[in-house]
Amino acid sequence: MSASDAGSYTVVVSNSVGSVTSSAATLTVTTATTASSAQSAAVYSAATAFYDTLSTSQKNLVYTTYSRSTVQTVFDLATARHWSNLPASMVARNGVPWSSLSTAQQSAARTLIATALGDTGNALHVGLQAADDYLVASGASSSSYGDGHYYIAFLGTPSTSSFWMLQLTGHHLTFNIAFNGSTKTPTPLFMGVEPKASFTLNGTTYDPMQAQRVAWGTLGAALTSVSSAKLSGTWSDIVFGANGSGSIDGTCPRAYSTYDAQGVAYSSLSVTTQALVQNVIRAYVNTQSTEYVDDLLAAYLDSTALAQTYVAYSGDGGVGTRNNYFRISGPRVWIEMSVQNGVIFNSDIHYHGVWRDKTGDYGGQCGSS
Amino acid sequence: MRLFVAGMWLRGLLAGVMLLGLGAVVNAHPMPQSQVWIDTTAEGLQLTLRLPLAQLEPAFGRPLLDAPTQVLPREREALARYLLAHVGVQSSPARSPAPSASPWRLTLRSLHVQGDNTLAELEAVLEAQAPPGGPPLDSAWLRFDAVNHEVRTHRAEVYLRNDWAGGRVGEPPQRLGDLQHGTEGLVIPLQPPQPGAAWRALWWQGVQHIATGLDHLLFLLMLVIVAPLKAQAGRWTAVRGRRDAVRRLVGVVTAFTLGHSVTLAISTTGLWQPPAQPVEVLVALSIGVAAVHVLWPRWPMGELVLAATFGLVHGLAFAGGLSTAGLTPWQLAQALLAFNLGIETMQLLVLVVTMPGLLWWAHRLPTGYARLRVTLAVLALVAATSWTIDRLGIVDPAAWLRAGPPEKANRALTVRP
Numbered sequence: 127m128s129a130s131d132a133g134s135y136t137v138v139v140s141n142s143v144g145s146v147t148s149s150a151a152t153l154t155v156t157t158a159t160t161a162s163s164a165q166s167a168a169v170y171s172a173a174t175a176f177y178d179t180l181s182t183s184q185k186n187l188v189y190t191t192y193s194r195s196t197v198q199t200v201f202d203l204a205t206a207r208h209w210s211n212l213p214a215s216m217v218a219r220n221g222v223p224w225s226s227l228s229t230a231q232q233s234a235a236r237t238l239i240a241t242a243l244g245d246t247g248n249a250l251h252v253g254l255q256a257a258d259d260y261l262v263a264s265g266a267s268s269s270s271y272g273d274g275h276y277y278i279a280f281l282g283t284p285s286t287s288s289f290w291m292l293q294l295t296g297h298h299l300t301f302n303i304a305f306n307g308s309t310k311t312p313t314p315l316f317m318g319v320e321p322k323a324s325f326t327l328n329g330t331t332y333d334p335m336q337a338q339r340v341a342w343g344t345l346g347a348a349l350t351s352v353s354s355a356k357l358s359g360t361w362s363d364i365v366f367g368a369n370g371s372g373s374i375d376g377t378c379p380r381a382y383s384t385y386d387a388q389g390v391a392y393s394s395l396s397v398t399t400q401a402l403v404q405n406v407i408r409a410y411v412n413t414q415s416t417e418y419v420d421d422l423l424a425a426y427l428d429s430t431a432l433a434q435t436y437v438a439y440s441g442d443g444g445v446g447t448r449n450n451y452f453r454i455s456g457p458r459v460w461i462e463m464s465v466q467n468g469v470i471f472n473s474d475i476h477y478h479g480v481w482r483d484k485t486g487d488y489g490g491q492c493g494s495s
Numbered sequence: 496m497r498l499f500v501a502g503m504w505l506r507g508l509l510a511g512v513m514l515l516g517l518g519a520v521v522n523a524h525p526m527p528q529s530q531v532w533i534d535t536t537a538e539g540l541q542l543t544l545r546l547p548l549a550q551l552e553p554a555f556g557r558p559l560l561d562a563p564t565q566v567l568p569r570e571r572e573a574l575a576r577y578l579l580a581h582v583g584v585q586s587s588p589a590r591s592p593a594p595s596a597s598p599w600r601l602t603l604r605s606l607h608v609q610g611d612n613t614l615a616e617l618e619a620v621l622e623a624q625a626p627p628g629g630p631p632l633d634s635a636w637l638r639f640d641a642v643n644h645e646v647r648t649h650r651a652e653v654y655l656r657n658d659w660a661g662g663r664v665g666e667p668p669q670r671l672g673d674l675q676h677g678t679e680g681l682v683i684p685l686q687p688p689q690p691g692a693a694w695r696a697l698w699w700q701g702v703q704h705i706a707t708g709l710d711h712l713l714f715l716l717m718l719v720i721v722a723p724l725k726a727q728a729g730r731w732t733a734v735r736g737r738r739d740a741v742r743r744l745v746g747v748v749t750a751f752t753l754g755h756s757v758t759l760a761i762s763t764t765g766l767w768q769p770p771a772q773p774v775e776v777l778v779a780l781s782i783g784v785a786a787v788h789v790l791w792p793r794w795p796m797g798e799l800v801l802a803a804t805f806g807l808v809h810g811l812a813f814a815g816g817l818s819t820a821g822l823t824p825w826q827l828a829q830a831l832l833a834f835n836l837g838i839e840t841m842q843l844l845v846l847v848v849t850m851p852g853l854l855w856w857a858h859r860l861p862t863g864y865a866r867l868r869v870t871l872a873v874l875a876l877v878a879a880t881s882w883t884i885d886r887l888g889i890v891d892p893a894a895w896l897r898a899g900p901p902e903k904a905n906r907a908l909t910v911r912p
Contacts, residue, residue, distance in 0.1 A: 359676065360553035363527055363648040449553055451648075464648075467549050467560075472613045 165417035166286055166305045172241040173284040173292065176234040180222070184231075187222035188280050194218065201282030201289060206488055207375040209293070209300040210368040211316055211478055213270040214277065217373050219295045221279025224255070225272075235278055242292055242303050243312075246337075247413040250317070251276075253334025254299045260325050260332075266470045271297060289489060298478075300368075303414075304489025310421045311486035312414050314375060316368065320468055320476035335477060339445050341409040342452050342463050345402040346443035352399070355390040357440040361451035364462040364480050378492035382484050385455060389438025392456075403437055406454060410461055410481045422483075426459045441465070448475055458484050529642055529651040532668060533683055534821035535658050539599055539625040540584055540635065540683070543656075543821060546617045546642060548608070554645035563615035566608050574617065575603050581641035584623035584683075599635070600624040640679040650675045656821045658685050662692025664830065665700050665818050693826070694833045697817075701837020704816040705845075710778055710882060711809060713875050715845060717785035718747045718798050720868055722850075723857040726792035731865070734857050744850065747802045748842065754806020755813055756835055762814035763831055774811045775886045781805035783879035789872035813838060 137148040177185060186197045192208040210217035227235055240248040255273035262272045276296030284290055287306055294301040298318040304311050317335065324333040349355040363369075365385065370376030392403055404427060411422045425431060434457045441450030450465040463479035485493055527550065532543040548566065552559045555577055559566050566574075584599040604620040625635075642649045654668035663669070663686065672681050686692075705711055723740040725733040735743060761767050785805070788797045817834045819827055857864045 357647070359647045360645050361648050362550055362553065362646050365648055369650075448549075467613045469614075 163306070163310070163417065165310070165415050169238070169242050169292065169303075169305060170284050170286045172234075172238040173280065176231070176238040176278075177280075177284070179231045179234045184222055184226060187226065188278065190221065190279075192218040192220050199280075199283045201291060201491075203378065203488060203491055206281050206291060206293065206302060207370065207377070209295045209302075209316070209375060210373045211298065211300075211318055212368075212373050213297045214275040214295075215270040217368075219277040219279070220281065220293055221277035221295070223274060224276045224278075224296075225274025238278070238292075239294060242294075242415065243301070243413060244415040244419075247301075247415070250334050250413050251294060251299065251301075253332045254317075254319060255296065256327050256330070256332045257319050257321060257325065257334055258297050260321060260327050261470045263327065264321075264470060271470075291489060302488055303418075304486075307486075307489025307491070309483065309486030309490045310418045311483045311489060312418065313481055313483040313487050314366075315410070315413075315481040316479070317410075317413075317481070318476065318478040321471060322468070322474060322476050335479075337409040337412070338406070338463065338479065339477065341402070341406040343445040345399070345406055345437070346439055346445065346450070346452060348399045348402055349390070349437065349439050350443040352390050352395065354394075355437055355439055357388060357438050357451070359440070360449050361440040361464065362449050363466060364451075364464045364478050365453075366460065366462065366482055367478060367480050378487070380482070380484070380487075380492075382455070382460060385453075387436055388455070389436045389453065392432050392435040392437060395437070400432075403435070403454060406452075406461065407459060426456060431456050431458065435459070445477075446475065458486065460484055528649065528673075531637070531639060531651055531653045531674075532656045532821055533637070533654065533671075534656050534823075535660060535685060536622065536823055537825075538622075540623040541604075541821065541823075542582065542584075542621045542623065542637075544578070544582070544617070544619045544621070544641070546619070548615045548617060549613055550642050550646055550649050551617060554642045559617075560613050560615070563608050563611050563613075566615075566617070567606060571606060574606060574619075578603060578619055578621065578641060581639065581644065582621060583638040585636045585638065586625070597626050599626060634685060635683045636680055637683055638680040639674050643674060643676050643679070647676045653681060655683065655685075657826075659693045659822075659826055660688035661686025662689055662696050664693045664696055664822070664826075665834070666696075667818075694829065697830050697833035698837040698840070700816065701834040701839075702841045703837075704813060704834075705838050705841035708816075710782060710878075711812075712845065713878060714778075714782050714785055714805065714809065715751070715842065716849070716871065717782065717789050717875055718751065718802050719744065719846065719849065720853065720871060721789055721792070721798060722747060723854055723864075724868075726797070729791055729793055731792060731868070734861055734864075737854055737858075740854060740857075741850075743798075744846065747798045748846065750799050750802035751806040751809070752839060752842070754803045755810030755838070758807045758810030759813045759817075759835060760810075760831055762811050763817055763819050764827065768814070769811060771815055772886065772888070774808065774815075776883060777805075777808045778812050779879050779882035779886055781808055782875055783883065786872040786875040786879060789868060789875070 134150045134152050136150050139146050139148075177188065180188065189197050189199050191198050191205045198205060205220060208218070208220055210219075214223070224232065224235070236248070239251050243251065255276050258271045258275065259273050262268045268274075273296075276294070276299070279293040279295070280290060281293055282288070282290030284292075285306065289307045290305055291307075292301075292303045292305070294303070298316070298320065300314070300316040301312050302314055317338065319335045323336070323339065324331055326332075366376075366380055366382075368375045392400060395403065407426050408423065411419050411426065414422070436453075436455050438453045438455075439451060441447055444450060445463075445465055448465055448467055452463045454461045460482040461479070463477060465475050466478060468474040468476045527547060529547065529550065530545045534541040534543070548559045548563060555570075555574070557570065557573070559570070579601055583601060586597045586599070600623070602622045602624070604622050605618075607618045609616045609618055623635075637653065639651055639653070641651070643651060651674045653671045653674060655663070655671055656668045657664045671683065674681065721731065722744040723735050724731040725735055727733075762769075781801075785801055788794065788801060794800060813834075817830065819830055822830055853864075856867065
């Protein structure tokens with residue numbers, strides 16, 4: 127159905143006795159899907175190019191569900207929810223693992239990821255894979271950690287017009303980039319990291335979550351002088367992480383309303399602090415392609431949206447202390463970050479964070495409550 | 496039928512192998528939530544709590560994580576008071592969330608810290624005694640807001656592990672629900688007490704353990720098939736009289752039963768619990784050795800010796816089929832007996848069904864019987880070899896399963912706009 131289908135319709139029933147015409151009904155068409163998307167076309171062609179480099183069994187793997195027994199080419203929300211903040215050895219992922227790709231295939235995969243995310247997001251993906259390699263270099267088991275345990279999955283069949291999702295997932299990263307859906311969204315987007323900050327691996331220095339960490343730290347410092355921004359109680363992890371049954375993403379819709387208006391209203395913050403809130407939102411949204419960034423920032427930073435946005439923290443406001451916690455919640459945007467114990471470096475801290483879109487998660491197939 | 500049983504058995508084994516693998520990985524990663532296991536006792540309930548120190552610390556309000564090994568020496572009293580203040584059981588005669596005003600007497604039985612780093616956990620066992628003359632135990636209300644009163648992102652998973660009087664025992668724990676900030680309790684749905692319910696359940700588990708354990712059946716068959724025969728100089732030379740054969744059989748079965756009863760008891764009481772993999776390998780080897788004996792009887796009284804020694808090994812494997820966590824010593828003793836009786840029942844049933852036919856065959860058609868004996872022994876040898884290889888992990892069944900049957904998955908897919 128398209129906009130040209132709008133108009134007045136009647137039903138005519140004819141038989142041997144004669145014919146009856148119903149009264150007219152008006153059909154209006156609201157275009158829920160976004161207008162033609164250059165990004166969708168670019169990712170479609172990169173996805174096809176990547177797919178064409180694969181062997182038959184790898185081609186199946188791209189469409190293979192977490193159970194490793196079903197090959198599925200139709201989008202299914204229950205399958206899409208099967209990601210986690212735990213290593214893939216503990217919670218199986220959809221898709222083809224990085225470890226099964228040859229150098230040439232990895233290069234095609236990298237082109238696909240860079241096309242889907244843009245430079246900033248691609249660097250983040252590379253950095254988080256390197257962070258996992260760094261854990262292995264520091265003594266973690268290579269059967270659970272390392273870049274090989276990152277997956278690429280097609281949920282639904284790549285297309286320039288019908289809905290599908292590119293899922294990039296691994297230990298501390300899950301992107302659910304929706305195409306041709308009712309929203310241009312990469313959410314739910316899980317982003318965490320261990321080691322907590324800069325590290326050097328094979329001569330290259332990485333600090334994958336630097337932008338987000340610095341943005342939160344600066345905002346947190348400013349919030350410590352805003353008493354209403356501080357939440358009561360301890361928040362030791364993110365609220366809407368992958369904490370459904372089986373340590374995968376929970377069922378839709380999320381109970382965002384439980385947390386409505388917690389913390390301080392954006393509108394009551396100083397102009398300087400408001401800018402810091404926007405910085406955090408940008409630090410997350412900028413991990414996407416320009417087309418998606420423009421769409422999302424327009425929605426999240428719209429003045430009406432900001433008037434309904436709240437900011438909250440718990441702990442000392444910094445990014446260096448265990449059990450510190452931050453949240454931004456607007457009509458659509460939901461971003462959380464938690465500072466928690468390290469797992470491999472367990473005398474240090476590490477980060478867990480999530481960005482959700484209350485109406486746009488999984489391309490709009492997981493609405494808010 | 497045999498294939499079906501083999502399939503069930505293999506699937507069970509594979510699931511077990513994968514579960515073991517997963518367990519090892521899970522242990523390497525912190526589980527941020529707490530757990531509560533509920534068991535019934537003669538007087539009321541036993542609660543086993545597992546609380547990650549990292550989550551408990553902000554709620555407890557004093558440092559725990561900096562030196563987990565010092566937690567109990569320093570904080571035992573304070574932790575006991577904390578737990579008794581944040582955990583409770585009340586009678587809830589109407590099965591509704593409204594707790595009645597009759598709290599049970601709560602005693603802290605033990606307190607342990609597992610681990611010495613930031614992943615360390617506090618393990619506590621509490622006993623709740625129902626008020627004498629109070630309402631029946633078939634529904635009680637658990638109050639639990641430890642950690643949750645402070646930590647907004649924390650969950651406690653609550654499981655019913657054993658309900659002895661209600662006949663729920665030896666099964667995987669039943670998840671009753673999760674408790675978190677704002678939800679401070681739940682109803683414990685116990686079954687109305689039935690006399691002998693736990694015994695029946697455990698006996699049936701013993702029966703099923705043998706009925707679905709092709710390896711145990713095969714070992715038994717290897718012992719049984721030569722019972723009507725006499726050996727001389729490394730060959731089966733003659734057929735025993737019926738009475739002699741039955742006597743021999745009773746001896747073999749008794750030896751096997753004695754052997755496996757001893758180790759089943761040792762293992763389930765926790766005296767000695769060897770890892771599952773070597774035990775499973777030995778079970779597979781025992782079938783091979785028994786099959787060799789069926790082909791070439793090298794040892795005098797071979798079946799008796801085999802039955803007794805390998806009975807010890809099979810008993811360790813049986814222990815894997817009986818889950819006894821959370822049982823009181825008295826319950827454990829009964830569980831052991833009931834489960835073992837189930838094993839013996841099934842064993843006897845197998846003998847009663849197969850023995851008359853085998854005896855008849857051995858006497859009437861000794862040549863045919865010899866052919867049957869050799870065929871079965873060769874089959875058993877093949878099965879034993881493949882199981883041994885499998886269980887040694889030379890072929891990783893988990894990886895094989897993960898890869899999936901290629902023919903099925905091999906569907907041509909095209910990407911289309």
